[in-house]
Amino acid sequence: MQENGQIVRTPLSVAPPREPLETSRKRSARTFFDEIAPRYERVAHQQGAGLASISTYELAFIRTQLQPHAGVRLLDVGSGTGRIAADLLARGAHVTCLDLAPRMLAENQNRNGEGQADFICADASKRIPLADRSVDGIVCCRVLKYMATWPTAISEMARVVRPGGRVVLEVATRFSCESLGLAFKPMVYHLHEPHEISAVMAASGLTVVDQYYGTRLPFALYQRARSHLFLWWLLTFEDLFARILAPGQLCRSVLLAAVRTDPAPT
Numbered sequence: 001m002q003e004n005g006q007i008v009r010t011p012l013s014v015a016p017p018r019e020p021l022e023t024s025r026k027r028s029a030r031t032f033f034d035e036i037a038p039r040y041e042r043v044a045h046q047q048g049a050g051l052a053s054i055s056t057y058e059l060a061f062i063r064t065q066l067q068p069h070a071g072v073r074l075l076d077v078g079s080g081t082g083r084i085a086a087d088l089l090a091r092g093a094h095v096t097c098l099d100l101a102p103r104m105l106a107e108n109q110n111r112n113g114e115g116q117a118d119f120i121c122a123d124a125s126k127r128i129p130l131a132d133r134s135v136d137g138i139v140c141c142r143v144l145k146y147m148a149t150w151p152t153a154i155s156e157m158a159r160v161v162r163p164g165g166r167v168v169l170e171v172a173t174r175f176s177c178e179s180l181g182l183a184f185k186p187m188v189y190h191l192h193e194p195h196e197i198s199a200v201m202a203a204s205g206l207t208v209v210d211q212y213y214g215t216r217l218p219f220a221l222y223q224r225a226r227s228h229l230f231l232w233w234l235l236t237f238e239d240l241f242a243r244i245l246a247p248g249q250l251c252r253s254v255l256l257a258a259v260r261t262d263p264a265p266t
């Protein structure tokens with residue numbers, strides 16, 4: 001594992017937390033996720049899809065965009081305990097897992113340490129400690145909302161992905177966070193609208209080429225249903241059916257897939 005530029009080969013041994021878990025936004029994301037790391041997956045799965053758990057539709061979208069196979073170098077920003085990285089590694093890609101919280105990374109290392117993975121402890125909203133154009137693709141899922149300076153993270157992702165490479169960003173919306181549990185809610189800095197994120201991506205040289213909305217409805221209808229109360233029942237019905245037919249698989253987050261369209265600044 002690499003922390004602050006130094007390679008640490010053994011899993012990090014982290015001192016027990018000094019303070020009890022406190023869900024104040026003033027608390028840093030690093031402290032919060034370090035605290036919750038050992039029970040993150042359990043807590044996350046209690047929250048339902050769209051929050052911590054990754055739906056099969058989302059995973060399929062990420063795979064289609066990033067084409068994880070042998071020889072492909074991927075970066076997982078805010079990799080957490082490595083659920084997404086595990087899927088990409090299983091398909092043969094090399095994955096660099098980057099996270100702010102050493103304990104989340106330690107859980108990730110326990111899970112994926114035997115595979116073709118690297119582990120970096122860093123704050124992606126300040127600087128990603130990788131060279132320009134050094135990866136083929138990036139995934140950043142369930143992370144942006146915890147970053148106060150998320151535009152910097154986007155420009156850093158644009159810098160490290162090669163021209164032609166893809167970046168898949170999850171955008172947490174009001175809808176995807178509806179059932180966000182009390183443990184996580186106070187940590188959220190920003191809920192976004194996809195157009196807000198894609199504008200910042202465009203300014204960094206990332207052109208959105210595909211998107212996944214957590215719905216099986218035609219997108220135009222979905223957009224109208226989101227903004228018109230009289231169509232709201234459509235989403236409610238979809239929720240109900242999803243709960244019965246595919247529990248945990250419907251997620252109202254938006255995934256944006258962008259391609260690096262011009263050379264990254266050096």
Ligand SMILES: C[S@@+](CC[C@H](N)C(=O)[O-])C[C@H]1O[C@@H](n2cnc3c(N)ncnc32)[C@H](O)[C@@H]1O
Nearest residue numbers: 033078079080099100101104123124125141142
């Ligand atoms: C909700 S978890 C999601 C983990 C993983 N992406 C997944 O979907 O399973 C959010 C993760 O983002 C990390 N994180 C939050 N802010 C970060 C930052 N500024 N730089 C790097 N990682 C960050 C947290 O430490 C945490 O592990």
